[in-house]
Amino acid sequence: MDVQVPAASPDQIAAVSAALKSLPNDNSALAALWKIYGAEPVRLLRTQQGRSLSRERVKRAEGFMGGLAPDAPFDWHYFLYTSGIVVQLALSSHLLDVGFPDSWCARHISLNIDRSLAYANVTGFGYDCPETARLVQVLSPYWKWNRHRPGDSNLLDDGGFTPDEVRALLTALVDHVRHVTGHARPRPRQRAVQD
DSSP states (O other): OOOOOOOOOHHHHHHHHHHHHHOSSHHHHHHHHHHHHTOOOOOOOOOHHHHHHHHHHHHHHHHHHGGGSTTSOOOHHHHHHHHHHHHHHHHHHHHHHHTOOHHHHHHHTTTOHHHHHHHHHHTTOOOOOHHHHHHHHHHSSTTHHHHOOTTOSSOOOOTTOOHHHHHHHHHHHHHHHHHHHOOOOOOOOOOOOOO
């Protein structure tokens, strides 16, 4: 059985923005998000396990980005679905790194990447890119892009993004995750020199 959690409405997003601007510190901003999204408060605790999961998530995000390459097989809806996966993996890398439990994220954020971005930004992510925020709204919840079928009369709004624009936004987001978390890019393997 699929549980459908509605994405934040524009009014909810405006309420979050207004609440965040009027709050004195990050703890208050985080509390405001818990209230707005009806989430159970959680104590953020950085751990080695969270750090390890964080590192793995950003690597997986980059792995999924390979499916978005210009030479990859192309279906626009699947491209947007995969883009949602990339965003969620990248943002969850930050959330895990700052101490959110993975189980809490699964229960309270799920596939709503707009929530991931909101929680990330109130916990030090500091990503203020209006086009990325707009893309996240278009994609969220990203499961909807995997359910669209040809001939479906319910056309989804893709926000007018082009594949190249989406690729550029995702690359910048993942780069920012690496910068904020400090997870270095893996070094390319050096081929053994043969005589």
